[in-house]
Amino acid sequence: MHELSVLKQMIRTIEHTCREQQIEKVETIVLQVGELSDFLPEFARDVFPMAVEGTFLEGAGLQMERVPALGRCRECRTEFHPSEHQFRCPVCASLRIELLSGREVFIKELIIEETEED
Numbered sequence: 681m682h683e684l685s686v687l688k689q690m691i692r693t694i695e696h697t698c699r700e701q702q703i704e705k706v707e708t709i710v711l712q713v714g715e716l717s718d719f720l721p722e723f724a725r726d727v728f729p730m731a732v733e734g735t736f737l738e739g740a741g742l743q744m745e746r747v748p749a750l751g752r753c754r755e756c757r758t759e760f761h762p763s764e765h766q767f768r769c770p771v772c773a774s775l776r777i778e779l780l781s782g783r784e785v786f787i788k789e790l791i792i793e794e795t796e797e798d
């Protein structure tokens with residue numbers, strides 16, 4: 681399961697960062713998921729509880745934002761929005777496309793729970 685291993689790797693990174701910065705509790709993890717990424721948000725949501733089980737992130741929420749894809753034609757430099765069905769330059773019809781964004785999955789931010797002190 682691809683999503684599970686990606687999540688587990690992210691959780692290790694988050695744990696490491698939190699230890700360094702002495703953050704004790706993360707309320708929500710916010711990820712950005714490229715539109716053409718093979719990381720499926722619906723699937724990630726299902727396996728997330730399994731990924732955080734037994735870690736210090738157990739009980740944290742998961743939010744995912746879709747990032748639109750952006751491609752650039754290597755021939756005429758036109759930037760356009762590629763999709764799985766349209767991967768051709770809309771201006772010169774070239775197939776030599778450079779993908780600028782759309783495949784990446786990364787941690788956008790961690791929402792940290794505020795501790796109330798009475």
Ligand SMILES: [Zn+2]
Nearest residue numbers: 753756769772
């Ligand atoms: Zn072009």
